[in-house]
Amino acid sequence: MTVTLMWEARAEPGRGAELLEWARAQRLRAEPLRRETFTAESDRVLVMTWWDAPETDADVPELPEPPAGLLTRPVHRWRFVSRDVTP
Numbered sequence: 001m002t003v004t005l006m007w008e009a010r011a012e013p014g015r016g017a018e019l020l021e022w023a024r025a026q027r028l029r030a031e032p033l034r035r036e037t038f039t040a041e042s043d044r045v046l047v048m049t050w051w052d053a054p055e056t057d058a059d060v061p062e063l064p065e066p067p068a069g070l071l072t073r074p075v076h077r078w079r080f081v082s083r084d085v086t087p
Contacts, residue, residue, distance in 0.1 A: 003056055005051070
């Protein structure tokens with residue numbers, strides 16, 4: 001099965017570029033099948049990683065917490081399972 005991890009954080013106002021740079025620099029202990037990084041309004045950064053894993057709670061690497069003071073709130077994390085893939 002493919003497990004997708006979604007990591008989303010909101011930087012302090014005006015620090016979105018710094019958060020994006022930090023997120024891009026994070027290396028995981030294993031390579032995911034795919035990794036994408038997104039930005040959104042309000043200095044938000046979203047990182048999604050896809051993993052070949054047997055179950056949703058499998059031990060797969062996740063991005064850590066950013067440095068103290070960079071965020072306006074705690075990181076949000078979700079796990080999803082792919083059900084349909086369409087081109």
